[in-house]
Amino acid sequence: MSNPDFKQAALEHLDALYGFAMALTHDRTEAEDLVQETYLRAVRAFGQLMPDSNLKSWLFTILRNVWLNQLRHAHSGPQFIELDAEAEGDHPQWLDRVANDPHVELMRKVERAEVRAALEQLPRLYREVVVLRDIEGFSYRQIAGIVGCPAGTVMSRLGRAREKLRLLLGGWRTEAASR
Amino acid sequence: MSETEMTPCDHIRGQIAFYLDDELRGREQAAFEAHLQECQACRQAVADERRWLESVRQARPLYSPPPALRARVEQIVSETPSPHTAPPELRRRIQRFLWPAASTTPRLFRDRRLIALVACLALIAFGGMWYVMMDRVRVPRSPISEFALMAVDTHLRYLRGQLPLEIVSASPAQISGWFAGKVPFSLKLPNYQESSGQEKLYRLEGARLVGFKSDYAAYVAYQMRQRPITLVVTSNSVALPSGGEEIVSKGLKFHYDSIDGLKVITWSDRGLTYALVSDLEERGQQSCLVCHAGTKDREFIESLKPSR
Numbered sequence: 001m002s003n004p005d006f007k008q009a010a011l012e013h014l015d016a017l018y019g020f021a022m023a024l025t026h027d028r029t030e031a032e033d034l035v036q037e038t039y040l041r042a043v044r045a046f047g048q049l050m051p052d053s054n055l056k057s058w059l060f061t062i063l064r065n066v067w068l069n070q071l072r073h074a075h076s077g078p079q080f081i082e083l084d085a086e087a088e089g090d091h092p093q094w095l096d097r098v099a100n101d102p103h104v105e106l107m108r109k110v111e112r113a114e115v116r117a118a119l120e121q122l123p124r125l126y127r128e129v130v131v132l133r134d135i136e137g138f139s140y141r142q143i144a145g146i147v148g149c150p151a152g153t154v155m156s157r158l159g160r161a162r163e164k165l166r167l168l169l170g171g172w173r174t175e176a177a178s179r
Numbered sequence: 180m181s182e183t184e185m186t187p188c189d190h191i192r193g194q195i196a197f198y199l200d201d202e203l204r205g206r207e208q209a210a211f212e213a214h215l216q217e218c219q220a221c222r223q224a225v226a227d228e229r230r231w232l233e234s235v236r237q238a239r240p241l242y243s244p245p246p247a248l249r250a251r252v253e254q255i256v257s258e259t260p261s262p263h264t265a266p267p268e269l270r271r272r273i274q275r276f277l278w279p280a281a282s283t284t285p286r287l288f289r290d291r292r293l294i295a296l297v298a299c300l301a302l303i304a305f306g307g308m309w310y311v312m313m314d315r316v317r318v319p320r321s322p323i324s325e326f327a328l329m330a331v332d333t334h335l336r337y338l339r340g341q342l343p344l345e346i347v348s349a350s351p352a353q354i355s356g357w358f359a360g361k362v363p364f365s366l367k368l369p370n371y372q373e374s375s376g377q378e379k380l381y382r383l384e385g386a387r388l389v390g391f392k393s394d395y396a397a398y399v400a401y402q403m404r405q406r407p408i409t410l411v412v413t414s415n416s417v418a419l420p421s422g423g424e425e426i427v428s429k430g431l432k433f434h435y436d437s438i439d440g441l442k443v444i445t446w447s448d449r450g451l452t453y454a455l456v457s458d459l460e461e462r463g464q465q466s467c468l469v470c471h472a473g474t475k476d477r478e479f480i481e482s483l484k485p486s487r
Binding site: 011014018022023031036039040041069072112114115116119130131135140155159165169 | 196197200201202231232234235236237238239240241242243244245248249251252253255256257340343345347388390395
């Protein structure tokens with residue numbers, strides 16, 4: 001891929017990268033900085049991209065590494081929520097808010113906002129695999145490369161993440177889906 | 180069949196997500212689809228799961244970047260200079276092949292200020308230089324330190340392109356400032372100016388953080404005539420130099436070793452521990468020896484001390 005081709009192709013992934021950055025940071029400013037830094041590094045490191053590499057996967061890997069570095073700077077190490085630390089009986093506060101919200105019916109019409117809100121309730125490690133698989137369509141193997149873990153871990157993590165997401169979205173989605 | 184034994188349907192249900200994620204292949208996929216042909220309940224389970232996943236996936240894109248970000252990214256992409264496409268290690272080998280005597284040119288010795296930095300950066304290569312220093316003391320080798328190994332590993336990872344620089348700059352002041360607040364010590368890189376017409380003998384490329392023992396160390400990349408030099412600095416509360424060949428000189432104890440063909444020298448001074456890694460050859464010893472006797476060299480070391 002020539003340099004102009006690379007630049008054009010890289011720009012096509014801007015929306016996806018921003019979405020992933022938002023999923024990681026929950027903060028517009030941080031997400032914008034993250035995406036900007038990702039492109040800066042990508043353009044500089046373009047020469048290291050193997051001809052048969054997946055450009056989108058490579059960009060996501062860079063973005064996640066930049067984000068991890070920033071986390072380390074801030075906390076002397078990534079502050080992941082322990083996946084197994086959440087008690088099974090923990091009831092998501094988000095569900096209470098939805099159930100008690102008088103505008104819940106209105107909210108339910110905005111599915112994107114619902115999914116986004118539910119995703120934001122997931123632990124970060126769960127959230128990123130759901131976004132990478134269900135929003136961005138990466139394969140398990142590609143996700144493993146991006147997040148730096150075995151594919152088997154991606155599979156099990158994704159399974160648990162979807163279960164939690166299912167709980168968070170509640171019954172309405174099943175109903176909506178079957179309409 | 181025991182209660183704990185899985186039924187064919189249990190097995191299929193466990194594979195539904197993999198099937199819908201297009202992660203089943205060959206016989207597994209064929210067996211899965213064959214079972215669906217025969218089992219209405221599993222077909223329904225697959226259909227339910229597919230609808231649920233599709234309803235989640237229909238939410239894409241979750242977020243849209245603001246127009247200002249798009250404009251900034253387009254500017255980055257269009258204005259950032261094209262990078263070198265050859266791997267750094269290959270470039271280094273080719274350069275060495277084309278200019279085998281590059282690092283021995285007499286011009287190397289003309290500017291004492293530059294030589295001072297060259298000398299400090301090239302300490303790695305100069306196990307022999309310590310023999311001729313005034314108060315040298317040599318003791319037998321001991322095992323290589325973890326810090327030295329980390330520095331060599333960092334050097335090699337950078338050459339392989341696995342450690343992109345977090346700041347790309349030839350400005351020592353800018354890089355020193357970048358480290359402020361990021362590492363638990365103060366690092367001030369020296370700023371040597373070449374005299375008019377003087378060829379620049381080394382180039383500061385940039386820097387990044389590297390993890391070491393649950394903390395961050397400072398990594399600074401230099402090039403001297405296309406040959407990379409790595410400087411890693413950490414607090415001496417995190418690492419102390421040890422191992423290799425000990426050489427005491429000018430009141431400092433240096434530890435020199437050769438690892439995988441790379442020369443590494445570590446030492447501590449004023450609260451910081453340093454490691455220099457390069458593949459510089461023996462000839463560099465002479466230039467180091469010349470300027471190590473001068474004051475500029477000591478000034479360079481002074482400038483790296485932590486703030487108190």
